[in-house]
Amino acid sequence: MEKKTPIITIRNLHYTYPDGTVALRGVNLTVFEGESIALVGKNGSGKSTLIKHINGLYRPEEGEIIVDGLPVVEENLREIRSRVGMVFQDPDSQLFCSTLYDDVAFGPINLDMEPGLIEQRVHEALEKMGLLEFMHRPPHDLSFGQRKRAAMATVLSMRPKIMIFDEPTSNLDPKNEAIMTGLLRDLPTTMILVSHDLPILYQTCQKVVIMREGKIDQILSMQEFISDVNLLRTNGLDFTFRCDCCHQDPKHHRYLTEEQEISESFEPSPP
Amino acid sequence: MRPDIDRYWELKSPIHSWDPRLRILTLLILAFSISSAQRLPTILGCLLFSFLLLWLTKIPLSFSLKRLAAVTTFIGPFFLIMPLTIKAKPGDTIYFFSHLKFLEINVRGLYLATRVYCKAVAIVLLVVPMFGTSRFDTSIKALEHLKVPNSIIQMILFSYRYVFVFLAELKRMSLAMKVRKFTPSTNFHTLKTYGNFIGTLLVRSFELAEEVYQAMLARGYTGRLKIQVNYRTKPGDWIKSALIFAAVLGIIYFDRFFRGF
Numbered sequence: 001m002e003k004k005t006p007i008i009t010i011r012n013l014h015y016t017y018p019d020g021t022v023a024l025r026g027v028n029l030t031v032f033e034g035e036s037i038a039l040v041g042k043n044g045s046g047k048s049t050l051i052k053h054i055n056g057l058y059r060p061e062e063g064e065i066i067v068d069g070l071p072v073v074e075e076n077l078r079e080i081r082s083r084v085g086m087v088f089q090d091p092d093s094q095l096f097c098s099t100l101y102d103d104v105a106f107g108p109i110n111l112d113m114e115p116g117l118i119e120q121r122v123h124e125a126l127e128k129m130g131l132l133e134f135m136h137r138p139p140h141d142l143s144f145g146q147r148k149r150a151a152m153a154t155v156l157s158m159r160p161k162i163m164i165f166d167e168p169t170s171n172l173d174p175k176n177e178a179i180m181t182g183l184l185r186d187l188p189t190t191m192i193l194v195s196h197d198l199p200i201l202y203q204t205c206q207k208v209v210i211m212r213e214g215k216i217d218q219i220l221s222m223q224e225f226i227s228d229v230n231l232l233r234t235n236g237l238d239f240t241f242r243c244d245c246c247h248q249d250p251k252h253h254r255y256l257t258e259e260q261e262i263s264e265s266f267e268p269s270p271p
Numbered sequence: 272m273r274p275d276i277d278r279y280w281e282l283k284s285p286i287h288s289w290d291p292r293l294r295i296l297t298l299l300i301l302a303f304s305i306s307s308a309q310r311l312p313t314i315l316g317c318l319l320f321s322f323l324l325l326w327l328t329k330i331p332l333s334f335s336l337k338r339l340a341a342v343t344t345f346i347g348p349f350f351l352i353m354p355l356t357i358k359a360k361p362g363d364t365i366y367f368f369s370h371l372k373f374l375e376i377n378v379r380g381l382y383l384a385t386r387v388y389c390k391a392v393a394i395v396l397l398v399v400p401m402f403g404t405s406r407f408d409t410s411i412k413a414l415e416h417l418k419v420p421n422s423i424i425q426m427i428l429f430s431y432r433y434v435f436v437f438l439a440e441l442k443r444m445s446l447a448m449k450v451r452k453f454t455p456s457t458n459f460h461t462l463k464t465y466g467n468f469i470g471t472l473l474v475r476s477f478e479l480a481e482e483v484y485q486a487m488l489a490r491g492y493t494g495r496l497k498i499q500v501n502y503r504t505k506p507g508d509w510i511k512s513a514l515i516f517a518a519v520l521g522i523i524y525f526d527r528f529f530r531g532f
């Protein structure tokens with residue numbers, strides 16, 4: 001058995017929103033280096049609140065978090081945010097500059113990288129996301145699927161060791177969903193993926209963490225998880241519709257698996 | 272549609288080439304002098320001057336005129352309210368209808384509303400030469416060089432950002448209403464729907480703006496824009512500022528001391 005290094009350790013985490021909503025009630029979780037974790041649970045179970053603690057956007061009311069050996073406290077925030085990348089659900093929260101280049105450079109600039117290195121990182125991230133040709137365009141001119149990838153590029157350019165995604169495939173059309181799934185699968189980093197989309201989780205994650213009412217309810221392997229239909233239902237996983245449509249028309253299978261098809265679908269969509 | 276104030280930053284014009292620091296400072300002083308003007312002839316002169324500066328930027332007039340829609344929405348009602356409500360002074364011309372005694376129309380109110388409106392237009396038009404002639408982040412950085420407190424810079428930055436979030440949300444929500452076949456009419460249901468619409472819009476935009484801020488923090492933002500801009504002041508920049516200062520003095524003199532007509 002290979003030796004595993006913990007990269008995120010969360011102990012007894014409690015959090016209450018200023019309005020009194022208790023969101024986390026004692027979360028304990030260890031994530032190991034290189035793992036891809038599916039974080040699932042009903043709406044309001046505390047997934048978003050939990051992931052926002054990992055890079056210090058929220059500060060624990062009780063308990064502690066250690067990321068890559070550093071406790072998440074004020075003095076370490078800068079370093080932690082360079083190691084933990086977070087892609088928000090709404091790409092427009094992440095894109096606010098006048099050009100795509102500026103948006104992707106925003107993180108590296110904040111980390112005080114050298115100008116030459118910044119340029120290199122921006123190119124690299126945009127290339128990986130298939131958006132190089134849009135570099136000097138305003139991000140709001142891109143299609144929704146492209147903006148989702150652009151938001152991912154703004155984080156990739158910082159080369160974080162850990163990437164966290166909140167609903168990376170929500171509202172995407174099948175083509176863009178397939179592209180996104182391919183990209184997620186190829187990420188070499190430790191990854192936490194919050195999603196209700198079972199096929200995507202199945203293709204990208206090995207381990208499933210289920211949250212319920214502000215606590216970790218169960219941790220299981222992907223195999224165990226998908227074989228339990230009740231578990232899928234109670235956690236609001238979105239799967240029946242997809243399976244039905246696959247049976248009806250196998251030619252229009254929603255998930256492209258061939259690398260070729262994925263790279264083809266990188267073609268810019270017509271305006 | 273995105274009303275980016277800096278959409279035309281790449282044009283070439285005497286205003287574009289002006290050092291952003293001097294440009295913003297000088298035009299701000301001009302704006303203050305316009306707001307201090309009292310007499311209608313001075314204010315009309317200022318209005319012309321604003322148009323002149325606008326013309327110098329080479330930015331399409333339609334772009335600037337769109338900005339006036341908001342001013343008109345806010346100040347337009349003054350034209351109705353002020354003639355009806357201002358206190359009558361000796362020498363005022365007042366119209367009233369014989370059978371509606373309470374409805375007095377004071378002409379001085381109309382005159383006041385015109386003054387307020389023209390002043391507002393003259394100042395709002397200045398925003399385009401002030402912030403539309405360089406990239407927005409360059410302008411913001413210039414404010415930092417001008418020693419504007421960081422809290423105020425942050426406020427400007429986020430208000431600007433909030434406008435976009437707000438407009439995007441507005442568009443999304445009105446589309447949602449349209450696809451659900453909402454047709455406005457004059458009844459209670461329409462009023463209630465509009466009420467809900469505005470409430471939801473404000474709350475949603477607030478939440479989204481909060482998330483934009485979190486997304487910035489998540490990428491190492493610490494409350495200061497880190498872009499590097501090397502500003503250079505050329506002799507021509509001082510001349511441009513001197514010309515505007517001359518106009519400022521002209522406005523003050525004409526408004527306070529000139530009694531020619």
Ligand SMILES: Nc1ncnc2c1ncn2[C@@H]1O[C@H](COP(=O)(O)OP(=O)(O)O)[C@@H](O)[C@H]1O
Nearest residue numbers: 017019021023042043044045046047048049050
């Ligand atoms: N900004 C907020 N203020 C107050 N309560 C919140 C806020 N965000 C989320 N909550 C509440 O905290 C709980 C957990 O929410 P969240 O972490 O967003 O769950 P999930 O992402 O799993 O849907 C919910 O009860 C939710 O209503």
Ligand SMILES: [Mg+2]
Nearest residue numbers: 047048049166
């Ligand atoms: Mg959530």
